[in-house]
Amino acid sequence: MQCAESLRVQAYFDGELDALSAADIERHSETCAECRALLHDLGYVRAALRQDLTYASAPPPALRARILRALDEESSVKGPLRNAARLSGWRPRPFWVGAFSGIGSAAIAAIAFFVLAPPLINPVLDELVSAHVRSLMPDHLIDVVSTDKHTVKPWFAGHTDVSPVVADFDQQGYRLVGGRADYFDRQRAAVVVYRHGSHVINVFSWASDQRSVPENTTRNGYHLAFWKSGNLVYCAVSDTAWDELLGLVRLLQDVSTHDAR
Amino acid sequence: MLPHLDAAYRFARWLSRSGDADDIVQEAILRAFRGFDALRGSDVKAWLLTIVKNCHLTALQQQRRHASVPLPEEHDVQDGRAMIATTPDPESASIRRDEKRTLDRLMSGLPEEHREVLVLRELEEMDYREIAAVTNVPIGTVMSRLARARAALKTRWLKEAEGAPNAVR
Numbered sequence: 001m002q003c004a005e006s007l008r009v010q011a012y013f014d015g016e017l018d019a020l021s022a023a024d025i026e027r028h029s030e031t032c033a034e035c036r037a038l039l040h041d042l043g044y045v046r047a048a049l050r051q052d053l054t055y056a057s058a059p060p061p062a063l064r065a066r067i068l069r070a071l072d073e074e075s076s077v078k079g080p081l082r083n084a085a086r087l088s089g090w091r092p093r094p095f096w097v098g099a100f101s102g103i104g105s106a107a108i109a110a111i112a113f114f115v116l117a118p119p120l121i122n123p124v125l126d127e128l129v130s131a132h133v134r135s136l137m138p139d140h141l142i143d144v145v146s147t148d149k150h151t152v153k154p155w156f157a158g159h160t161d162v163s164p165v166v167a168d169f170d171q172q173g174y175r176l177v178g179g180r181a182d183y184f185d186r187q188r189a190a191v192v193v194y195r196h197g198s199h200v201i202n203v204f205s206w207a208s209d210q211r212s213v214p215e216n217t218t219r220n221g222y223h224l225a226f227w228k229s230g231n232l233v234y235c236a237v238s239d240t241a242w243d244e245l246l247g248l249v250r251l252l253q254d255v256s257t258h259d260a261r
Numbered sequence: 262m263l264p265h266l267d268a269a270y271r272f273a274r275w276l277s278r279s280g281d282a283d284d285i286v287q288e289a290i291l292r293a294f295r296g297f298d299a300l301r302g303s304d305v306k307a308w309l310l311t312i313v314k315n316c317h318l319t320a321l322q323q324q325r326r327h328a329s330v331p332l333p334e335e336h337d338v339q340d341g342r343a344m345i346a347t348t349p350d351p352e353s354a355s356i357r358r359d360e361k362r363t364l365d366r367l368m369s370g371l372p373e374e375h376r377e378v379l380v381l382r383e384l385e386e387m388d389y390r391e392i393a394a395v396t397n398v399p400i401g402t403v404m405s406r407l408a409r410a411r412a413a414l415k416t417r418w419l420k421e422a423e424g425a426p427n428a429v430r
Contacts, residue, residue, distance in 0.1 A: 007404050010411075014382065016389055045411050048364055048418075049383040055365040059270035063283050067266065067290055074291055 003034045013042045129219045131182050131191070132202050132237040142178035142193055152179040152192065160190040162232055164205035167255045169194075174201070174248045194248060199240035201248055208233045225249050229256040265306050266290070268385050269313050275380045276317045278369055285320055289313040307391040310381070314395055367417045375410035382407055 003009075005028055011017050012025040029035040144155040153166040159181040168176035173196055180191040182204065189206040213226040213233050223245050225236045234252065238245050269289055273282040289312040296312075368376060374396075381392045392407075393400045 007408060010408055011389075011404065014389065014407075041415055042411060045414055046383050049368070049379065049414075052364045053368065053384070054362075055274065055369065057271070059266055059286065060283075063270070063286065064266060066283075067287050070287055070291055071294055074294060 003032055003038075005032065005035055006038055009035045009038050010042065013039060125214060125217065125219055125224060128204060128224055128235055128237055129222050131204065132222055143180045145178045147176050147178075149176060152176065155179055156181075156190045160188040162187075162190050162205055162207055164190045164192060164203070164232060164234065165229070165252055165255050165259065166192050167252065169248065169251050172247070172251060173197070173244075174251065196238070196240055196244055196248065199238050199244075201236055201238040201240060201245065203248070203252065204235045204237065205232050207231050227253060229253070265309050268306055269309055271384055272310050272377075272380055273313050273317060275368075275376050276314065276373065277320070281320055285313060285316045289316045292316070304391060306385070307387060307394050310385070310395045311397075314377075314397075363421055364418075367414060367421065370417065371410065371413055374406055375413055378403060378407045379410050379414065 005025065008017070008021065008025055009029065012022055017025065025035075029039060143159065144152055146152050146155075147168060147170070149166040149168055153163065156163055156166075156179060166176070166179070168174075170176070174194045175196070176192070177195050178193050180193060180202075182189050182191050187206055189204055192203045192205075194201040194203065208228075208231065210233075213228045214224075214235075216223070216225045218224070222237055222239050223242055225242075225245050227234050227249060234249075236245055236249050236252075266286070269286050270282065273285040273289070276282075277285060289309065292312050293309050368379070371379070377396060378392060381387045381395060387395070389400050389403050392403045396403065398406070
């Protein structure tokens with residue numbers, strides 16, 4: 001007989017439950033031996049699959065080369081439409097044709113940019129929203145409480161990898177309330193926290209070598225506005241209206257420009 | 262370059278379990294390249310794997326229609342052997358290597374829909390929503406399939422351990 005909670009236990013194991021349900025399941029598995037055993041098995045299967053599966057670990061180098069050549073050929077053909085027969089009738093060209101084809105190389109660079117850049121950026125979007133939501137939970141919002149930029153800014157020096165723009169815009173309706181260190185994109189990011197009316201605005205900043213920043217977007221009802229200054233990427237996250245969020249963004253950009261002079 | 266190529270290759274390989282995987286991956290990446298304009302803002306990996314899955318299905322249909330047997334490529338022969346071989350080589354086989362072989366074989370024996378969810382969840386670390394998108398089934402189905410796949414793999418592993426105590430320890 002399987003415990004009725006087994007699917008939820010699995011969802012808990014897969015990190016698919018919200019904090020409340022997760023706590024629920026943790027409490028349940030303290031008393032349910034079957035679910036404890038299930039958690040153990042799930043961990044065992046995962047570890048085995050991740051460590052011991054060897055069958056298809058990496059594509060052979062020849063396949064990689066073949067695909068790059070195909071992309072090269074594809075992109076050197078002018079015009080957006082190509083028929084299916086062309087595709088199935090694909091034949092490898094001599095390597096040098098690909099290697100010295102300027103158009104092809106440019107197209108491969110485009111692939112490298114478009115196919116490679118978004119995966120680096122997209123998880124960041126989710127991380128940003130999660131970090132913003134996490135910050136709204138009790139006692140998570142602020143590490144250093146201060147409305148004084150001369151207190152908040154030096155604090156970052158010791159607690160994060162970056163030193164972002166910090167300024168108070170109380171006059172304009174964006175009150176500096178403090179700062180926080182957060183960890184994402186594999187570094188200690190700085191978060192400056194503002195209050196705008198009843199809304200909290202988290203301004204994340206982290207170092208990035210990528211030339212572009214993600215486009216402004218909305219996830220789970222939270223707006224994310226991105227910009228870049230020097231090698232720092234900034235992202236303001238809030239559930240406030242777009243206009244109001246962008247108002248703060250403009251103020252911060254002005255300060256950056258002013259600082260840079 | 263092309264970091265999702267690894268994921269696409271693993272997925273194609275576990276779906277087709279044959280040398281067709283190479284063609285499937287190439288076709289999928291070319292299709293992705295042509296259709297890239299259509300993608301905005303959503304997850305590139307899930308999108309690419311969805312295309313891999315579609316290419317796999319198309320390849321299956323074509324195979325059935327032509328009833329042709331694809332010629333195995335060289336590394337597939339080796340893979341095939343690795344899949345079948347259960348007796349450890351007394352000279353060099355460590356228990357560890359043997360476990361790996363066993364797991365490959367057990368996994369390969371699972372139904373396709375089980376292999377699929379296990380690869381997406383455990384190897385590609387995708388969440389339920391992404392898996393649902395790639396496999397084109399509701400999230401509830403993803404959850405129950407995943408539960409069945411995990412249980413099936415565990416059961417086979419236990420059976421293996423009972424049947425050949427020396428081989429699996």
